[in-house]
Structure formats: structure tokens, C-alpha cells
Ligand SMILES: NC(=O)C1=CN([C@@H]2O[C@H](COP(=O)(O)OP(=O)(O)OC[C@H]3O[C@@H](n4cnc5c(N)ncnc54)[C@H](OP(=O)(O)O)[C@@H]3O)[C@@H](O)[C@H]2O)C=CC1
């Protein structure tokens with residue numbers, strides 16, 4: 001085990017990491033949190049403020065950020081040793097305590113759906129893979145009365161083992177569950193959070209304490225919980241971070257008010273606004289695909305790209321979440337966040353580095369170059385009950401928690417535009433819906449016609465369908481494929497469209513981690529790249545707020561579509577207006 005306390009410039013990180021046995025650390029958090037392999041050596045990693053994780057797994061930091069805060073010493077090419085900040089040295093002896101750090105992770109709303117379905121399983125997966133720090137404690141916090149044992153029983157029902165790594169899984173689950181505890185309390189009670197603080201301290205005894213709170217609760221209680229957690233249960237010496245789940249407001253005003261309230265108790269760098277689509281493998285891969293392959297970046301503009309499509313569909317309705325959903329609708333639930341975030345990553349200019357702030361700066365620029373969505377460029381729909389094969393599927397308003405006369409869209413299609421030099425005039429189409437015929441999420445890039453194509457006559461009237469299309473299938477069956485034209489073998493000259501296909505399940509035997517695993521690990525490591533900064537959020541809301549208000553004020557009636565169908569026909573007319581065919585229907 002090599003433990004070298006250093007950090008380095010991101011540009012040289014790959015070389016340094018592949019070189020060797022060198023780990024990249026700083027002293028900010030004083031926290032060895034996990035171990036990873038570089039070459040053949042296992043090293044312990046310590047999170048770096050403002051750190052970025054490199055493709056090869058190395059962790060790098062922005063030297064500019066660190067230079068301001070910590071004295072640096074150049075060790076060798078591109079590698080800098082970082083001394084602990086003076087004030088920390090006074091209160092904490094890093095050298096003798098570096099192995100004594102701990103992270104307490106409190107899942108606020110532990111009795112809820114998301115906690116059971118995603119957060120606890122992701123924490124277990126991280127533990128199983130050896131990514132959690134050596135010393136950690138997990139606390140569930142909610143109003144429900146539960147003992148530690150009851151929490152463990154509840155959590156154990158949702159844990160699964162990696163298909164490719166089943167050895168010792170039962171044992172690992174036991175070990176993990178022993179580190180899980182529960183405290184029952186109100187979300188607006190400082191006293192109850194102070195009791196939690198006391199319990200956390202018992203577990204942290206003698207160690208350098210860092211705390212992560214995951215707010216897995218309905219948005220109307222975010223602020224109370226943040227107030228109480230920050231006033232009564234912040235870490236006295238280490239960092240305190242709060243993961244905030246969406247929705248971050250429901251328009252510009254409520255989002256800004258939420259941010260203002262959060263900032264009464266937390267600094268921006270303590271707030272981790274989660275958009276779990278940013279943690280999906282293929283979304284992470286978008287930048288790699290674009291910026292590490294010479295063949296794509298030169299084509300990435302209005303000159304070669306005809307349109308880009310972001311498509312999300314689910315083959316189930318709002319079952320069980322109708323109460324929440326009716327207040328938000330599909331535009332706020334999926335488009336304003338998940339699809340727009342992917343669009344920003346897709347369309348941004350090359351960032352200066354992979355540093356979180358550099359990436360987020362570029363995303364904000366794209367968002368601010370976009371035209372606010374116009375009512376004419378939106379189609380909304382709502383699913384109705386449908387009977388198929390003897391089964392009746394309920395309509396949206398059949399849900400008891402949804403008002404019978406609800407106009408909330410469960411489907412929307414939209415055409416957006418980026419008014420900058422790269423993308424002028426290119427339609428960016430979005431389509432998102434619940435209770436459709438299939439579950440999928442994909443990005444489709446349709447390229448222009450080949451000018452003066454020698455083979456045009458072979459395509460006849462199907463010229464549009466003969467253009468290249470790049471598809472990034474985010475889920476399910478993660479894949480990247482490129483539609484090309486080729487000759488059908490034989491003596492004639494018949495052309496065919498085929499796919500050059502990178503299907504992840506065929507190429508990699510490893511199971512793809514869940515988005516929540518990556519994001520939880522990043523939050524523990526202080527890596528902000530995949531979390532939403534407040535100015536990104538403002539820009540995102542500015543694009544959708546006017547149209548959302550107009551839809552509500554004008555009481556626009558959504559077009560009905562049957563449960564399990566391909567959605568309202570209006571989506572085709574919208575696309576056709578911009579001479580586009582939805583790629584998923586071709
Ligand atoms: N579920 C999902 O798939 C997704 C959820 N999210 C977001 O994550 C957060 C949590 O979601 P989810 O787990 O589904 O939420 P739940 O409705 O399951 O709520 C979580 C917990 O909060 C407490 N709670 C619920 N309603 C209230 C209330 N009105 N007042 C006080 N406490 C309440 C309950 O715990 P107790 O009664 O024990 O205190 C409940 O177990 C939300 O912000 C949601 O929008 C985001 C993406 C997906």
C-alpha cells in the first residue's frame with residue numbers, strides 16, 4: 001500500500017497514474033476514503049477539494065484552486081505535494097491521524113421509496129466494491145418508528161450482489177448492515193437532529209469526522225431538514241455535505257428561493273444537487289466519445305449535424321407517485337433536468353480541463369445561449385386507460401392521488417434551439433413520456449446528406465433515412481452505434497444501412513454501476529463535476545418557466561394517448577415542422 005500525499009495538474013495525471021504506484025492526495029479532508037488500483041499497486045485515495053476523477057481512475061485537482069489554499073512543493077513532473085492548511089495543522093495532527101478519519105452518511109427520509117430502491121443498495125454496492133472509506137457509519141433518519149434491527153431488515157430486502165462477483169456476498173451484506181443504524185425524528189426538530197448528532201459522535205469517537213446528509217424527502221421539507229441538520233448535526237471539524245434530490249423548485253422563482261434558503265445554512269460547495277442521469281455510464285461517456293475521438297469532434301456542429309434528439313420513455317405510468325407528479329408534470333420531471341443536462345453536455349464547447357468548474361462553466365454557457373422554449377414548439381399529452389390482451393392499464397387520472405380533471409402532461413415533445421455559432425438553426429428535439437410502449441433513454445444525432453452523393457439514386461425517395469445517425473443508448477442495453485451505408489454483397493449495386501455497434505454487454509463483462517453509486521462516491525470524494533451548480537439551475541429554469549406558466553395559465557389540454565402506445569401524434573407534426581423524423585420510430 002503506497003500512501004503519497006500529493007496532487008497534480010490534470011494534464012499530466014494520466015501519465016503519472018499509468019506510470020506507477022502514485023496516488024494523488026491532499027490534506028484538506030484528512031480522509032483516506034477508498035482504495036483503487038493504479039498499475040499493479042493498491043493505493044489509498046484521499047479526496048481533494050475541487051477534485052476531478054480521471055478516466056483512468058486517478059484523482060486530480062485544479063492546481064489553481066489548491067495554490068490559493070495550500071502551499072505546494074513540486075515533487076516531479078506535474079506532481080505537487082500539498083501541505084495541510086495551517087489552521088488544520090493547529091487543531092488536527094494529520095500525520096498521526098490520517099488513518100483515523102470517518103464518514104457518517106445520514107439518509108434523511110430513510111423509510112421512503114428512493115432510499116430503499118436506490119440509496120441503500122448503492123451504498124452497499126460501493127461497500128462491496130471497496131469504494132467506501134475504511135471507517136464509515138450509515139444512519140437512516142425519518143419520522144417512522146424503527147429500531148436498528150428493523151432498519152437492517154428493511155434494507156436487507158433491497159440489497160443485491162453483483163452478478164459477476166457473488167463470492168462472500170452474504171458475508172459482506174452482514175458486515176454492511178452492522179454499520180447501518182436508525183434514528184427516528186422529525187424533519188423540523190433541531191432537538192431530534194441534536195440527538196442524531198450525539199449518536200453520530202459516539203460512532204465517530206476518536207476519528208476525524210466528516211458528514212454527508214442525503215435529503216431523500218419531499219421538497220417541501222428540504223429547508224427544515226437542512227436548517228436542523230446544519231445547526232444541530234454538522235461536523236465540528238471535518239466537512240459537512242448535503243445531497244439534495246430533485247425537484248429543485250418548480251419554476252425560476254421557487255428554485256431561486258430554494259437556493260437562497262439553502263444558502264442561509266450551507267455554502268454552495270456543500271450543496272450537491274443530484275441529477276442521477278449525469279451518473280449514468282453512457283452520459284459520462286458522452287464527453288469521452290466526443291473529445292477523445294478525432295472522428296467526432298470535427299463533425300459536431302451545424303455544418304454536419306441536421307438535428308439532435310433526446311428521447312426518454314417509460315413503459316409504466318406514475319403508479320404510486322401520482323401525488324408528487326401532478327404538481328410537476330413530465331416537463332419538470334424529466335426535460336428541465338435530465339434531458340437538458342444531457343443536452344448541455346452534448347452541445348458545450350471543449351472545456352479548459354476536466355475540472356468540475358471548467359465543465360460546469362461550459363454547460364452554463366450553452367444553456368444561456370438557448371432560446372426559451374416557445375408554446376408553439378411544445379406538444380403535451382396525457383395517457384388514458386387502455387385494455388390489451390385482457391389487461392386493463394389505468395389512465396393517469398384513474399390514480400386516486402390525481403385530480404380527475406388534471407391537465408398535467410405525462411408526455412411532452414419540444415423543439416429547442418441554441419443560438420450560438422456552432423449550433424445556429426439546428427433543432428434539438430426532446431421527447432419524454434410515461435406509460436409508453438417501451439422503456440428507453442437515448443440520444444440520436446442525425447447527420448446531413450452527403451453533398452453530391454454519387455449514390456443518391458440508389459436511395460430514391462429515402463434520402464433522409466440514408467443519412468448517418470449516431471445513437472447513444474443510455475438505457476437499457478447500453479450501446480453506441482453508428483448507422484452507415486454499405487453495399488449489399490453480390491454482383492449488383494444495392495445499398496443497405498447497417499450499424500457499427502458497440503454493445504456494452506458484449507464488449508464488457510462487468511456489470512455497469514448504478515448512477516447512484518457513482519454520484520454517492522463523488523459526493524463522498526468532494527467531486528462536483530456531476531452535480532448541478534446554482535447558475536446552471538437558474539439557466540435551466542429560465543428556458544422552461546415561461547412556457548410552463550403559459551401552459552398552466554392557458555389551461556392547455558393535453559392530447560390523449562393510450563397507455564402503452566407511442567404517444568400523441570402531435571409529436572410527429574412538431575418534428576415534421578423542422579423536417580425531422582423521430583429516430584426511434586424509423
Ligand atoms: N422515488 C423515486 O424514484 C425518485 C425520487 N426522487 C426524489 O427523492 C426524494 C424522495 O423521494 P421518495 O423516496 O420517493 O419520497 P417518499 O414520498 O417515499 O418520502 C420519503 C420519506 O419522507 C417522509 N415523508 C413523506 N411525505 C412526507 C410529508 N408530507 N411530510 C413529512 N415527511 C414526509 C416519509 O418518511 P417518514 O414518514 O418515516 O418520516 C417517507 O418515507 C423526493 O424529493 C423525490 O422527488 C427523485 C428521483 C426519483
Ligand SMILES: O=C1O[C@H](COP(=O)(O)O)[C@@H](O)[C@H](O)[C@H]1O
Pocket residue numbers: 276314333441
Ligand atoms: O427522476 C426521475 O427519474 C425516473 C427515471 O429514472 P431511471 O433512472 O429509472 O430512468 C422517473 O421514473 C421519475 O419519474 C423521475 O422523477
